Amino acid sequence: MKFLFNFILLFFVISMPFKVFAQEEILIGLIPEQNIFRQMERYRPLASYLSEKAGVKIKLTILSRYGDIVERFVSRSLDGAFFDSLTGAMAITRLGVEPMARPVNLDGKSTVRSYIFVRTDSKINSVTDMKGKKVVFVDRATATGYLFAVAFLHENSIQDINRYFNEYFFTGSHDSAIYSVLDNRADIGSAQDTIFNMLVSKDPTIKRELRIIAQSEELPETTLCLRKSISSKIKTRITDILLHMNEDPAGKGILKKFGAVKFIRAETGDFNSVFNLARRAQIN
Structure with missing residues (x-):
């Protein structure tokens, strides 16, 4: 009887979807670049595309004020955020988040001014x-x-x-x-x-x-950063989907709505120009 019970339990465990054991949801914050309704309208199709391709639900939340974005990242237990250049630099320094990818705009630039x-x-x-x-x-x-x-x-x-x-x-x-x-x-x-x-x-x-x-001068475009503790497999999967979505017809359509031609890999060094600007402004 015990053998039969263990066999049934093993069968049940093997049959369950992988994502039950993996992280089922990724909570991503959005900075208030523009009206929150326009911001959600812009990012929601991208989140749906990532959810479908990665097999993990990508949930979005608006971070309503720039000034406390780093604090809210922690208090809301976010997994990542699309940070602008300064909040990204702050999050890298204070939270140790990892830059993953940033968009190339329709003008061919992945930077802002x-x-x-x-x-x-x-x-x-x-x-x-x-x-x-x-x-x-x-x-x-x-x-x-x-x-x-x-x-x-x-x-x-x-x-x-x-x-x-x-x-x-x-x-x-x-x-x-x-x-x-x-x-x-x-x-x-x-x-x-x-x-x-x-x-x-x-x-x-x-x-x-x-x-x-x-x-x-040119500063890094809005960058997706994820916390270090997220599974490396999930981080790699999400990044790869972003980097190659311009090769997928459906992905191209999402990019067009988003206002970009593709995503490129982002690195911590991209934010050096921001740290330099902060020094010029005499802000720590």
Whole structure:
């Protein structure tokens, strides 16, 4: 009788799907680059594709504020996140996450830049012209929506933005910062070029109404980073799917919706430019 019971138990164990014993769900955080509904709309097809190909459910969650993304990564027990350049650098340093892959945009670049911009009819052409004006940033924890602007100002002898500007405020997302200047709620704005260009592609009048007066060096595009403790097999599987999805007709369709031509492998060294920018901005 005992033999029969053990045999039945063994048969049951062998018959169960592999994923019962593996990690059944991967929870991935998304940074608030733009309106959360647009952000989910952009990433959800990619998550579904990865889930189907990897045989593990990829679940998405929005990290609503840049400023506490690293803390929320821990408190929500996330397995990974699509980090922007600064939050990625912070997560690598503080959490030891591993960069896996990042997208190559439709323009063939896998990097982003920060834009400082004004309205076309503005008389602001230099840092001197910015004195006493109203400025909009995205968040202190963004390279393209704050850090570059601070470095740029420091290199032009402006050390205290509290005294130099009449007012400055944060919107929490790049698209909101852009619209703030468009709608005359701010004189000067700082935001990421990919979001700027995405909005222009949907509404070409934006390009005529806004003028870029400064831009940063190239920084790494939004990068998928996973925590070290995840199974190496799962990490390899997810990365391989991303790296080769441009070779799959279904994958190409997902990439087109996402706004990329392919994914490439990401490395910790990609973030050296971010650490350099932080030093220039005199931020640890």
